[in-house]
Amino acid sequence: RDMNSGSPLGMGWTQATINNGSRSSSATSYLATEFMSRPNLHVVIGAQVLSINSTRANEFKSAQFVQNGKIMSVTARKELILSAGSIGTPHILLHSGIGNSSALKSLGITPLHHLPSVGQNMTDHVALSLEFVVNSTATRDTAQRNATLAAQQLAEWNASHTGPLVDTVMSQIGWFRVPNASLAGFPDASAGPNTPHYEFLISNGYMAPRADNTNGMSIAMAVVSPHSRGSVTLNSSDPLASPLINPNLLGEQVDRIVAREAVRAALRFVAAPAWKGYIITPLGVNASSTDAEIDTYARNGAATVYHPSGTASMSPVGADWGVVDPDLKVKGLKGLRVIDLSVTVSRYMTPMRLSIDTKHCSRTSRPPILRQLRTSSGSGAQI
Structure with a gap:
């Protein structure tokens, strides 16, 4: 049927x-010649993100990564969008000092933003x-x-x-x-x-x-x-x-x-x-x-089944749990959003639902992000 x-x-x-x-895969979607040759897309290959760094109080717009043993940094003009998945996203946030402060201290990581829900609620x-x-x-x-x-x-x-x-x-x-x-x-x-x-x-x-x-x-x-x-x-x-x-x-x-x-x-x-x-x-x-x-x-x-989700779960504005607000911004921070399936909360998860949620994040979150960025700096803002 x-x-x-x-x-x-x-x-x-x-x-x-x-x-x-x-x-289809990330490779077919980003590494093919027609994508790599685009002037407005730069794909860094063979690199791993180490952390997201604070650029000023409660603002995280810089990312540090390593490629071929060399550590480098990039800084966003407006916002960073973290889409490392339900395993990679909390891993990066925690190493950035964003998570449960006491757990981070016990590992020698300086806590910068107390957010205990990071990495929890995995489904x-x-x-x-x-x-x-x-x-x-x-x-x-x-x-x-x-x-x-x-x-x-x-x-x-x-x-x-x-x-x-x-x-x-x-x-x-x-x-x-x-x-x-x-x-x-x-x-x-x-x-x-x-x-x-x-x-x-x-x-x-x-x-x-x-x-x-x-x-x-x-x-x-x-x-x-x-x-x-x-x-x-x-x-x-x-x-x-x-x-x-x-x-x-x-x-x-x-x-x-x-x-x-x-x-x-x-x-x-x-x-x-x-x-x-x-x-x-x-x-x-x-x-x-x-x-x-x-x-x-x-x-x-x-x-x-390798369908993890929920490790940076969304919650209402002002809630004492969760990692992102409904606009996908990390709670209490500026310049950082999460757009991947780590933000989901629902217990009902099917492979079809996972696919739909991925498309939902990519399609329906983009217009409000663009509107907010343009409001802050006028039309034609660079992202």
């Missing part, structure tokens, strides 16, 4: 708009998977074990955009809700009765190659409206050191219930008569597994 109908519950084919069969989708041995050799496992066959399939795709590589790894997806009785006593984190608690992603093959040379099918399950909250913090005053990322997957009981119900639903799905003769045996839990066994399986197999 149409996943964009406004009522996505049910099963359907994965829908995507992919230009010429190639996925991420949690996924687990079930795998099944199948009676078929027409799965992607065969090519994964055969380098010659894999090369032939890639050559066919490059030559004519045909063959097995036309399909995505997960061509069918489904969106489902947990029965109301299972969530009795818990708030519903979904956006409403027509929106899902969990997702199925069905793959014609194992998640990773197996040594037993069997062929398989996988069902990945994602909790798409998680209650659990994690954090991005520091373990070092070195801005080149990796941050501490704690997604706290399945940290809340309600998320564990949703994960368990998703596993049960997947096992019921593969028990349908249509699969008879195709599915040989499940790997891992099965229909007779207890709730405790499924919960243990989920805890041991839980993984991120």
